[in-house]
Amino acid sequence: MSLISQFRAVRRCGTPLVAITTPDPAATIASIRKSFNGTAPPIVHWDIVCGLRGLNKEGEQALAEKVTEPSSLISPVDAMIACLKMPTQTVAFFANMHRVIKEQGVSQAIWNMRDAYKANMRMLVLLCPTLDMPAEIQQDVVVLDEALPSVEALAGIVKDVYRSAEVPEPDEPTLAKATDALCGLAAYPAEQATAMCVMDCRKKDGFDSARFLDGLWDRKRSMIEATPGLSVWRGGETFDDIGGCANIKTFMRAVLSGNEPPRAIVFQDEIEKAYAGIGTDSSGVTTEMNGTQLTWMQDHDAKGMILLGPAGCAKSMFAKATGNTAAIPTIQFDIGGMKSSLVGDSGARMRQALKVVEAVSQGRALFLATCNSIGVLPPELRRRFTLGTFMFDLPDFDERQAIWRIYLRKYGFPGTTIEMRPTDDGWTGSEIRTCCDLAWRLKITLREAAAYIVPVSKSAADQIQRLRDQASGRFISASKPGVYQKESTELAAPAGRRFAEI
Ligand SMILES: Nc1ncnc2c1ncn2[C@@H]1O[C@H](COP(=O)(O)OP(=O)(O)O)[C@@H](O)[C@H]1O
Ligand SMILES: [Mg+2]
Numbered sequence: 001m002s003l004i005s006q007f008r009a010v011r012r013c014g015t016p017l018v019a020i021t022t023p024d025p026a027a028t029i030a031s032i033r034k035s036f037n038g039t040a041p042p043i044v045h046w047d048i049v050c051g052l053r054g055l056n057k058e059g060e061q062a063l064a065e066k067v068t069e070p071s072s073l074i075s076p077v078d079a080m081i082a083c084l085k086m087p088t089q090t091v092a093f094f095a096n097m098h099r100v101i102k103e104q105g106v107s108q109a110i111w112n113m114r115d116a117y118k119a120n121m122r123m124l125v126l127l128c129p130t131l132d133m134p135a136e137i138q139q140d141v142v143v144l145d146e147a148l149p150s151v152e153a154l155a156g157i158v159k160d161v162y163r164s165a166e167v168p169e170p171d172e173p174t175l176a177k178a179t180d181a182l183c184g185l186a187a188y189p190a191e192q193a194t195a196m197c198v199m200d201c202r203k204k205d206g207f208d209s210a211r212f213l214d215g216l217w218d219r220k221r222s223m224i225e226a227t228p229g230l231s232v233w234r235g236g237e238t239f240d241d242i243g244g245c246a247n248i249k250t251f252m253r254a255v256l257s258g259n260e261p262p263r264a265i266v267f268q269d270e271i272e273k274a275y276a277g278i279g280t281d282s283s284g285v286t287t288e289m290n291g292t293q294l295t296w297m298q299d300h301d302a303k304g305m306i307l308l309g310p311a312g313c314a315k316s317m318f319a320k321a322t323g324n325t326a327a328i329p330t331i332q333f334d335i336g337g338m339k340s341s342l343v344g345d346s347g348a349r350m351r352q353a354l355k356v357v358e359a360v361s362q363g364r365a366l367f368l369a370t371c372n373s374i375g376v377l378p379p380e381l382r383r384r385f386t387l388g389t390f391m392f393d394l395p396d397f398d399e400r401q402a403i404w405r406i407y408l409r410k411y412g413f414p415g416t417t418i419e420m421r422p423t424d425d426g427w428t429g430s431e432i433r434t435c436c437d438l439a440w441r442l443k444i445t446l447r448e449a450a451a452y453i454v455p456v457s458k459s460a461a462d463q464i465q466r467l468r469d470q471a472s473g474r475f476i477s478a479s480k481p482g483v484y485q486k487e488s489t490e491l492a493a494p495a496g497r498r499f500a501e502i
Helices: 003-012 025-035 057-066 076-083 106-119 151-164 172-182 187-201 209-225 246-256 271-275 285-299 315-326 345-360 379-384 397-410 429-442 446-450 461-471 497-501
Strands: 017-021 043-047 051-054 091-094 123-128 142-145 230-232 264-268 303-308 330-333 365-371 389-391
Touching (some): 003 025, 043 057, 043 076, 051 076, 076 106, 106 123, 151 187, 172 187, 172 209, 187 209, 209 230, 209 345, 230 345, 246 315, 271 365, 315 365, 345 365
Parallel strands (some): 091 123, 303 365, 303 389
């Protein structure tokens, strides 16, 4: 049901207290006013700078008769008391209530309006981007949510802007890409972004569509990044840059080209850190935020995968490469960055971030969470990541060959034979890359560079062995088809052997 039909329904049953969470309050007010078509009730508007104002003739008149100096009513409590004097059917909009709803007396003032307003079809409408409703009025205020504009609405906005800029109508593919880039923006910023980019790409000899779409994506990235805890990954890596990991690449390619493919990747790095302390944190903030995420994933039937394994085994790289491989955005989702010093705000920020994710992915987000140790992950979290947990073990011999090839080419060591390379037993992809990087940077041989590398399979041998034991037989292998089975061999070659060969 659209916001307007919901609004009309609550108005028909005389609901006195309503809160609307909306990204664009001006557009929300305008569409509500339009829905009154003709039979306008008195409408007034309060904000903290202008005080009370009439939004239409009826509202102005009523204010003039009943309230002296409405514009001086800067305090929300005083403005609400004044609104009690307004006539039958009045609609009173209060802007940016998330800023003031916890201030002294505000929730009481709201509550005091309930019965008086109910008696004669008056309505108090609280507007805000997100709202953490105080407990004492939670049962009294009906919360409605203004969704972001639909794809069709965005296409309409793009066409309108083209028309007013006197640019020939966009073709279907350009229009589809433009609405893709605008998804997640409210109507007003979407129009602003389109207008700016259209003006920027108008040329004497035609219209530069590619530049226009790039421009829209830049604006979209800034919009996502204005949300605490969200950022957009800008790197360019794809699956071709990852050596090995064949099984998960095959699986992911099938997901990306299958039915209902994801429209955005949500990348949660090292999720064990965000979930540490769940259920035991004294403020309850971690528990609430994580609970909100998991419930949201369940309610929205969002898909997810957990990428598990020792550090440096391409887990984060795989998550980042997925978005590029599929040409969809990768949104980094950082719960730590959503936490606010104000208790209660963190939950609202999490909900806001999920709302943006929902909008950008148009309801088809794929969560990819990396994790270095499985022990701390609660089972309810693993259950929500319904596409499974994949184990990224240390690369085997063949995988290491593939990784060497990638970095020897990247760092410009052509013709390097296997004998010229250091012994790499137990090395991760990250260590192979570091070796090539050092050799290039310091202008030394690969074998000399190897002397500066302590592989994690040595420095954290026990930890990795534990992880392998835990994962064996329980999760899917990122490398080979089927369930992950730990190797029976010892982790690292005995110390010293590597050096004896150099
Ligand atoms: N299989 C691989 N192929 C190519 N590069 C790799 C591979 N594994 C690791 N790397 C390199 O090591 C870096 C660190 O790996 P990363 O994905 O961050 O590890 P983690 O598993 O700890 O998330 C990557 O950015 C990449 O440069
Ligand atoms: Mg990582």
